[in-house]
Amino acid sequence: MAAILERRKPIEAILAECSEEGGESRALKRTLGVWGVTALGVGAIIGTGIFVLTGKAAALNAGPAIVISFVIAGIVSALAALCYAELASSVPVSGSAYTYVYATLGEFIAWIVGWGLILEYALGAATVAIGWSGYFSDFLYATFGIAIPKALRPFEGGFINLPAALIILLITVLLIRGTQESSTVNKIIVATKLAVVAFFIILGSRHVNPANWHPFAPFGVDGIINGAGLVFFAYIGFDAVSTSAEEVRNPARDLPRGIIGSLAICTVLYIIVSGILTGIVPYSRLNVPSPVSFALIQVGLNWAGAIVALGAIAGLTTVLLVMLYGQSRIFFAMSRDGLLPPLFSRIHPKFCTPYLSSAIVGVVVAVVAAVGELDVVANLVNIGTLAAFALVSIGVVVLRHREPNLKRGFRVPWSPVVPILSALGAVALILKGLPLMTILSFFTWMAIGLVVYFSYSRKRSKVGFSLPPA
Numbered sequence: 001m002a003a004i005l006e007r008r009k010p011i012e013a014i015l016a017e018c019s020e021e022g023g024e025s026r027a028l029k030r031t032l033g034v035w036g037v038t039a040l041g042v043g044a045i046i047g048t049g050i051f052v053l054t055g056k057a058a059a060l061n062a063g064p065a066i067v068i069s070f071v072i073a074g075i076v077s078a079l080a081a082l083c084y085a086e087l088a089s090s091v092p093v094s095g096s097a098y099t100y101v102y103a104t105l106g107e108f109i110a111w112i113v114g115w116g117l118i119l120e121y122a123l124g125a126a127t128v129a130i131g132w133s134g135y136f137s138d139f140l141y142a143t144f145g146i147a148i149p150k151a152l153r154p155f156e157g158g159f160i161n162l163p164a165a166l167i168i169l170l171i172t173v174l175l176i177r178g179t180q181e182s183s184t185v186n187k188i189i190v191a192t193k194l195a196v197v198a199f200f201i202i203l204g205s206r207h208v209n210p211a212n213w214h215p216f217a218p219f220g221v222d223g224i225i226n227g228a229g230l231v232f233f234a235y236i237g238f239d240a241v242s243t244s245a246e247e248v249r250n251p252a253r254d255l256p257r258g259i260i261g262s263l264a265i266c267t268v269l270y271i272i273v274s275g276i277l278t279g280i281v282p283y284s285r286l287n288v289p290s291p292v293s294f295a296l297i298q299v300g301l302n303w304a305g306a307i308v309a310l311g312a313i314a315g316l317t318t319v320l321l322v323m324l325y326g327q328s329r330i331f332f333a334m335s336r337d338g339l340l341p342p343l344f345s346r347i348h349p350k351f352c353t354p355y356l357s358s359a360i361v362g363v364v365v366a367v368v369a370a371v372g373e374l375d376v377v378a379n380l381v382n383i384g385t386l387a388a389f390a391l392v393s394i395g396v397v398v399l400r401h402r403e404p405n406l407k408r409g410f411r412v413p414w415s416p417v418v419p420i421l422s423a424l425g426a427v428a429l430i431l432k433g434l435p436l437m438t439i440l441s442f443f444t445w446m447a448i449g450l451v452v453y454f455s456y457s458r459k460r461s462k463v464g465f466s467l468p469p470a
Contacts, residue, residue, distance in 0.1 A: 049234020055291025196311025229433020
């Protein structure tokens, strides 16, 4: 076991892989600045959580105290964000948590993280696509009177979710075309989405009835914690920013700013929106797929509900874009290390993107979104992300010990206290905020990953040596 845990990659080797020098083009093109990185993060974070899960968590878990649930989940995410920011500025290459753990805790733990991230991004994207399809169907009917045939809407008893599959394939084509192109589209949609959220805040605040905030915490402290475990899904996405490290022009400066900035913006918006939402409509009535537009419709603002529905479509679209982007980049990094087949790290000669990785991910996710009913996927995605957060936080402490002289564009304050609190917070949310069945399902997925690692990946790994102790 000690030999397995010691198989890790030197920082110098990791940094060399993203060098634009060399005969074979295996480096990605650096096109993103700080605003592109921040927009990428906001695009990933604001989506399913604010437009879908807020109502469910309020109705079934926390009541109006959902604002406290968002604060708790936000604190755990903020602590992890500081750790991600340090590692992203120190090891600015593709792969996110997978790459960071590879450099600190070794190949075996890195494989576990990478396998968990596959679960997070793939199932997360499929889930968001199904939600996107629901909003899209509602918008077409409410605005133009066009009803998508029931056979193409599994969430209403149909056979295949065609809109969900098509949006996945469309975004896949966009990602293959290039990071610069998809980043431009993302910025436009993010601006639209933020405008719609601001629209809801301004208009909804005029219809708040303070009586709806009583009782404030009808399900007690346990309900607030359980709500935090569910709405944690709302914060998933900022870690995807670090998967863009190899395509950022100045990663040491721009990555920390993008990660922390996008998380701060979204946390403030979540708290305000959830407070207004439970003030407009009694929390018990918010267990609906589209709580934000539903609340406006309940006070007679149908036209405003249609506008918000359009914003939800934009919001979910950017989440899909970043999730599919992050998934292909993680495959790219794992393939470059030999842990996955070489085709996942093959770069397109014209677009300079991992086109085969993006295409395969897109097709698989489209199939899952087309035929799947993923009611429990949000929690599965949460546990995969929380596990990655805990390991990345530990990785900061380990890297500080093993590479004390490594150049760091950003340093976590009060280390090792903050990284340790980050890891403990993630573990606490797993144990306290997630159902037992979710935990058991996650361990089943991990068991499958171990079979793949020992039967294929370890034999083909490019790290065939051990480093001397630091």
